[in-house]
Structures are given as structure tokens and as C-alpha cells.
Amino acid sequence: MMLTGIAIWLITIAAALVLWRRDRPALAKGGRFAVGTLKNVLPIMLLALPMAGFLTVLVPDRFAAILFGAETGLRGHLLATVVGALIPGGPFVSFPIVLALWNSGAGAAQMVTLISAWSVLAVNRVIVWEAPLMGWRFVLLRLVTGFWLPLASGLLAEAMLALLPPGSIGR
Amino acid sequence: MTVPHPAPPQPRPRNGANRTSLLIVAALSAASGIACWIVKGEAGMVQALAIAWDLFVTIIPVLGAALLLAGFVQAGIAKETIGRWLGAESGMRGLVVATIAGAATPGGPMAAFPLVLALSAGGADRGAMIAYVTAWSLNGFQRILVWEIPILGPEFAALRFLASLPLPILAGLMARRLPGWGR
Incomplete structure (x- = not known):
């Protein structure tokens, strides 16, 4: 650092x-x-950092490893897509959650999928901001062209990790 | 998507949105703190606050530079410039420009969506609009600098950035080729 x-x-x-x-x-x-x-x-940030600490202590050891571990493969990526899409709020909510999951054994590539799903699919943002401002037709176009992006970014990250020496990105 | 829109709604004052964010994070932080105290007791609280302190100490030296850099990017590339780029380019170049412009747009949905409305009224094609919104949400520079690098580390941020880099262009290409979408 x-x-x-x-x-x-x-x-x-x-x-x-x-x-x-x-x-x-x-x-x-x-x-x-x-x-x-x-x-x-x-x-x-002064409120989000304690939350990151509380969540890291609360999420049981190896809990995220079972759900999103590096060995969970496609299943882990698909679950990360669903969970990421449902996390509400800004980066001050999502990044502490990702940190807690990562500390409890989630794979880096699976966390890439989760952040992408939170970024692109963002159910909460679609309902509160995008649909009222842009209309459902635009939302539909964006979701049709974007639903596969989280999985694609996670699998690309997995391919990149395979090229790096093991342990170069991890907790 | 070239149907003229009424004047784009003015972005709401940032303060209101910021107060909402503050309330949300305060509520979540308090709830997780109470849960932590009930489940893990005093030792858990001490451990959690130690983790928070470590994060704080790691973040502070980076945060100042990250905020300044985000500010320089924002000030160097004015909104009007972004609009001019997007209106002038088409084809593959248009998608690349839209991707860069989307990543350079700072702020939350209250800043980005009104800009897209203005672009659409100005005649940007739907592929460029999709590439722009997708790049803003996936790879916004400001979010990467202010939140992702400090909290998750530069290695992870770089991995995610590179893995997401080509995707807005692909989404834009798909939006252009979607059959039966009319204009």
C-alpha cells in the first residue's frame, strides 16, 4: 500500500x-x-469503515469460501451475479461487503463478478433512478445488452488470474 | 433513440442525495455494529474496530491524492467536451469515445442519467448511449480512485478494471445490432 x-x-x-x-x-x-x-x-467513509470491520467479524470464517470460493466455478459466479444485483446503495455499502466476503474466503474473480453485477444490474438504481428518468424502454435495452457482462468480466478475470503467479492477488 | 426529448431534468442538489447516503450508511453501520455486539460480544467489537482502524490508516495517505486526481480529471474534461465528442463520432470510434467519456463522468446516477438524456436529444446513437452508461457504471474513474483502490487494493482494482475494459464496447455493438428495436 x-x-x-x-x-x-x-x-x-x-x-x-x-x-x-x-x-x-x-x-x-x-x-x-x-x-x-x-x-x-x-x-x-468514517461510518462505512466500522461497518467493514463489523461485517468482517460477523461473516463466519470460510462462509464466503463455500459460496463464492475460487473453486466454486460457474456456480459461484452465478450466485455472485444475483447477490451483486441486489446490493443497494453506493460504493460505501458494496465495497465494505465485498471486503468482508473476500476476507472470509471468496475468490477474487467471483468478487469481480459481484462488483460488475452491482454496477450494471443494480436493481435498486434501476427502480429509483433509471426507469423514472430514462423510461423502461431504455432500461430494457440496457439490460438485454448488459445481463451477460458480470459473468463475462468474472470469467475474463479468472483467465487473467490463471496467467499470474498464484497468490499475486489474494487475501 | 433520436426522438427529441423535453429538456432534461435538472440534477437534484447533491446535498439531498448525500444526506440520504449518510443516513443509509449510518443505519447499516449501526445495525451491523449491534449484530456484531450481540453475536461476538465485546471481543468482536474490539476486533472489528481494529480492522476499521487498519483500513483508515491505509486509506488516508491514498485518499488525498485520489480525490485530487479525480478532481483534475473532472475539471480537465468538461461536460460540454464530453457531449461534443459523443455527438461528433460514429462507428467504432464513437463507441470507444463513449466508453472513455462514461468512465470519466464522475458522480452517481443523478449526474449521469440527465447527461444521457441530453445526449439522446442531441442525436447520439443508441449504441453510444449504451456504451456510455455501461462504462460509467462498470469503470467510473472516480469510484475506482476514491473507493475501490483504498478499500480493496490496487491489484484487485487493476484486475477488475482490465477484465471490464472491453465490455462497454461489446454492449454498444450489441445494442446497435439488436433486431426489431426500430430506431
């Missing part, structure tokens, strides 16, 4: 330099955006 921190700061500084040379007002705008987002995100 130390290396990540350094890498992200380097990329951020590079982006700042590019904006400094090309578009200085955008630099200030980006900074204000960051402060504004921090004000919104920090209180949520």
Missing part, C-alpha cells in the same frame, strides 16, 4: 503539472472539486 500511495501521488502531481501548463483555471477547479468531494465522502 506504501508503493500505491507513492504511485498515485506521482500520477496526481503529473496531472497537476499538465493542467498547470495547459489550463490553470482547471487546476483550481479540480482542487475545489477535491475539497468538496472530501467534505461529502469523509463522513460517509
Whole structure:
């Protein structure tokens, strides 16, 4: 995580330099955006982190391994699709849940499927936002073209993991 | 999908949505905390808060940079620019541009969907609209930077990003070729 921190700061500084040379007002705008987002995100995060801890303690050891473990294959991916589609709320809800499941033995590829299903299928978002704003015809088009994406991303992740040395992504 | 729409609804003020998010996460956090206390007792609470503290300590150094980077991406690529790109390109290039624009669009559904409505009124084809929405939901840069990398780690975030990268384009191609959909 130390290396990540350094890498992200380097990329951020590079982006700042590019904006400094090309578009200085955008630099200030980006900074204000960051402060504004921090004000919104920090209180949520301070509540979401204890939730991640509580869930990690609550989910029994090996529980997720049985449902979503790396060895569960297609069954695990299909279950992850259904569960992911039903998780409501923003990233502050879904990512702590994924962390707890991962700590209790879920496979990385299965968690890719779960996050994709939460992103693309999002039953809750469809009902609250998408259908009222975009109409059911658009929702139908999006679901017809998108229902297979979570499984595809999970299987692609599995293929990529097979190429990596074992244990390079895991808990 | 080129039927003219009425003026897109104004995005609601962010504060209301943010307060709802705060209430949801407060309720869930309290409920899981109470459950943790009942099931695992005091030792479980201590363990859970230690996990939360470890996460907090890992996240804080990354979060500042992640927020700034998200801000620079947002400020560097203005909404009007995204709209211009999407309107001007068609074919395969149109889908690629829509995918990049979708990933670059920050914020929740209250920000993204009104933009899609405006695009549709401006004549973007349905393949581009599907690619845009799919890329926004699967691979939004802001969510990856602010939430996914800090909580799940950069290796996992990279794996998921790469595995999802081609999918919005495929969904867009499918939307264009869907038989019997009319316009």
C-alpha cells in the first residue's frame, strides 16, 4: 500500500503539472472539486469503515469460501451475479461487503463478478433512478445488452488470474 | 433513440442525495455494529474496530491524492467536451469515445442519467448511449480512485478494471445490432 500511495501521488502531481501548463483555471477547479468531494465522502467513509470491520467479524470464517470460493466455478459466479444485483446503495455499502466476503474466503474473480453485477444490474438504481428518468424502454435495452457482462468480466478475470503467479492477488 | 426529448431534468442538489447516503450508511453501520455486539460480544467489537482502524490508516495517505486526481480529471474534461465528442463520432470510434467519456463522468446516477438524456436529444446513437452508461457504471474513474483502490487494493482494482475494459464496447455493438428495436 506504501508503493500505491507513492504511485498515485506521482500520477496526481503529473496531472497537476499538465493542467498547470495547459489550463490553470482547471487546476483550481479540480482542487475545489477535491475539497468538496472530501467534505461529502469523509463522513460517509468514517461510518462505512466500522461497518467493514463489523461485517468482517460477523461473516463466519470460510462462509464466503463455500459460496463464492475460487473453486466454486460457474456456480459461484452465478450466485455472485444475483447477490451483486441486489446490493443497494453506493460504493460505501458494496465495497465494505465485498471486503468482508473476500476476507472470509471468496475468490477474487467471483468478487469481480459481484462488483460488475452491482454496477450494471443494480436493481435498486434501476427502480429509483433509471426507469423514472430514462423510461423502461431504455432500461430494457440496457439490460438485454448488459445481463451477460458480470459473468463475462468474472470469467475474463479468472483467465487473467490463471496467467499470474498464484497468490499475486489474494487475501 | 433520436426522438427529441423535453429538456432534461435538472440534477437534484447533491446535498439531498448525500444526506440520504449518510443516513443509509449510518443505519447499516449501526445495525451491523449491534449484530456484531450481540453475536461476538465485546471481543468482536474490539476486533472489528481494529480492522476499521487498519483500513483508515491505509486509506488516508491514498485518499488525498485520489480525490485530487479525480478532481483534475473532472475539471480537465468538461461536460460540454464530453457531449461534443459523443455527438461528433460514429462507428467504432464513437463507441470507444463513449466508453472513455462514461468512465470519466464522475458522480452517481443523478449526474449521469440527465447527461444521457441530453445526449439522446442531441442525436447520439443508441449504441453510444449504451456504451456510455455501461462504462460509467462498470469503470467510473472516480469510484475506482476514491473507493475501490483504498478499500480493496490496487491489484484487485487493476484486475477488475482490465477484465471490464472491453465490455462497454461489446454492449454498444450489441445494442446497435439488436433486431426489431426500430430506431
